[in-house]
C-alpha cells in the first residue's frame with residue numbers, strides 16, 4: 001500500500017485528522033531541508049508536501065514566490081530535491097512525501113525519467129499545480145504504474161461535472177483550495193469550505209484536505225472539523241523568511257508553529 | 268504529447284487547435300484549477316459567437332470606424348530600390364488607432380468581455396502597446412482596467428505608461444523575476460485567480476491557456492485577409508514572401524494564417540536576437556532551438572535551463588522580450604511551414620533608421636525586427652518578386668530608447 005493511503009487509514013482508525021505542512025525545498029539553502037522535514041515530523045506532521053522551486057510560480061503569493069527565489073539562488077534543482085527525499089528516507093520510512101510544484105521542471109527531466117527516480121527515492125505523491133487532469137493523460141498513468149499518487153486540486157470555482165472528473169482521476173487525497181486566490185492570501189471561511197466539501201463527499205472516498213489560508217491553531221482546528229486534513233504552507237515559510245540570517249533557529253520555529261496546530265486540531 | 272508534429276500536414280494547419288486546445292503536441296490548458304471554469308466559460312462564449320453574424324458585424328464595424336481598417340498595403344519603392352531586389356510592401360498596422368496591431372485583438376476580446384458582463388478587465392503588457400489598446404477599449408466601454416507591466420519595461424516605455432494612465436487605467440509595475448513581460452503575465456494570472464468572478468483577462472498575444480491562442484489569432488487574422496486581398500489587387504498576385512516579427516506571435520499569425528494553404532508563399536517569423544543568438548542573450552526560443560516546455564498555460568518552445576527554470580531574456584524591444592512563443596508557432600516550426608530567424612539589436616536599429624530616413628515611416632522596434640530580415644531577404648530575390656512585411660506598430664513609443672542610444676537626454 002502507498003504510504004499516503006496507509007497513513008490516512010491509520011488516522012481514520014484513530015479518529016484523527018491529517019496535518020500536512022508545506023515547505024519549499026532548498027529554502028533558505030539546500031542543506032537545511034532534510035532537517036526541517038524531520039523537525040516537522042517530530043512536531044506532528046502526517047504527510048509532508050515538499051515544494052519544487054520554480055522561476056515562475058504563478059499560483060503562489062509573495063511569501064512562496066520569495067521562497068522559490070531563495071532556493072533557486074542557492075541552485076536547488078529538482079534532482080537535488082530527489083536526493084533530499086532519499087536522505088530523509090534513510091531514517092524515516094513511514095512519513096508520506098508529496099512533491100508539489102509546476103510542470104516545467106518535470107517536463108525538462110522527462111516524465112518517465114522523473115517518475116522512475118521519484119519512485120526509487122521514496123516519493124509517494126505528486127501534485128503539479130498547473131496540470132489539471134485533462135492534461136495529465138500521459139503523465140498520470142506513468143505515476144500510477146509506479147505506485148505514485150497523482151494528486152489534484154479542486155477549487156471553489158470547480159463545477160460539479162469537473163469535480164467528478166477530478167475525483168475519478170485523483171489518488172492519495174483531494175487538495176481543496178479554500179479560496180479564490182494565490183497561496184498566502186487572506187484567511188479562509190470555514191463555513192464556506194464545509195459547504196463545498198459536502199458534495200465532494202458524495203463523489204469520492206478520497207480524503208479531503210484543505211489548503212490556502214490556514215495560518216494558526218484556530219483556523220487549523222476549524223478546518224479539521226470539516227475536512228480530513230489541513231495543509232499549511234505560507235505560515236511556515238514566513239518563519240523561514242524571517243530567519244534567513246539565523247537558519248539554525250528555523251527548525252525550532254517550524255516545530256512550534258506546527259505543534260500549536262497539532263494541539264488545536266487534536267483537542 | 269500524443270499527436271506527433273511530424274504527422275501534421277500543411278492542410279491540417281487550418282483546423283487547429285483541436286477541441287482541447289492542442290496544436291499537435293503544443294498548446295493546451297495548463298492552469299491551476301481555480302481558472303479552469305473561467306476558461307471553459309470563455310471558450311463557450313467564444314465558440315457560440317465566432318460564427319454569429321451579428322457578432323462578426325459588430326466586430327467589423329468597430330474595426331472600420333474605431334480602428335480605421337482596412338490598413339493600407341504600402342509599396343516602399345525607395346527602400347526596395349536601395350536594397351536592389353524584391354519589392355517590399357508594408358502592411359500598415361502602425362496606422363491603426365493606438366498605433367499597433369494589438370487593438371484588433373482587444374476590440375474582439377472587449378466584445379467578449381461585454382457578453383460576460385464582467386465590470387473589470389486586466390492585461391499584461393511588454394512594450395505597452397497591448398496595455399494601451401486594452402486601456403482604450405476599457406475607456407470606451409466604461410470598464411475598470413488594471414495593466415500589469417514589468418518594472419524594467421515601465422522604465423523603458425514611459426510614454427505608453429503615461430498614455431495608459433491618461434486613459435484611466437491603473438498601471439501596476441511588477442518587481443518580481445526579470446521584471447519584464449513574463450513576470451507581468453505571472454502577476455496578471457495571480458490577479459485573475461483572485462478576482463475571477465468580476466474580471467475578464469485580455470491576453471495580448473497568441474499565448475496563454477486555451478482558448479486564448481485561438482481567439483487572439485482569429486481576431487488578428489483580419490490583417491492577413493486584408494493583405495491577401497490587397498496583394499491580389501495591387502500586385503496582381505499573391506506575394507512571394509511574408510515577414511513578421513515574433514514575440515508571442517500575434518501579428519505574425521494574424522498575417523500568416525490566411526495564407527497558410529498558399530504553398531508558394533514563403534513565410535519568415537523574426538525573433539529578437541538581442542546581442543546575437545550565439546551569445547545566449549536573446550529572446551529567440553524558436554531560432555535558438557530552445558527545448559519544449561510549459562509556461563503560462565501552454566506547452567511550446569521555451570527558453571529554460573537544464574533544471575527547467577525559465578531563462579532570462581534580452582532584447583532592445585520590450586514587446587519581444589519573452590522566453591516562450593505562441594504554441595501554434597511551435598507547431599508551424601516543426602512542420603516547416605514558417606522559417607524562424609532572428610535579428611539582433613544592432614540590425615534592428617539600422618532597419619529602424621533606414622525606414623525612417625528613406626520612407627518617412629518610423630517603425631516600432633518590434634516591427635523593425637521584421638524589417639531587418641526583409642533587408643537580408645530582398646537582395647536575394649528578383650525585382651519582380653514581392654515581400655509583404657507586417658509593420659505591426661509605429662515607433663513613437665521607442666523614441667526615448669533610440670535617443671538614449673544616441674546619447675540624447677530630454
Ligand SMILES: Cc1ncc(COP(=O)(O)O)c(C=O)c1O
Pocket residue numbers: 367368369393394395396397471472473512513514515516517518519585586587631633634659660661
Ligand atoms: C508593435 C508591436 N509589434 C509586435 C509585438 C509583439 O507581439 P506579437 O508577437 O504578439 O505580435 C508588440 C508587443 O508589444 C508590439 O507592440
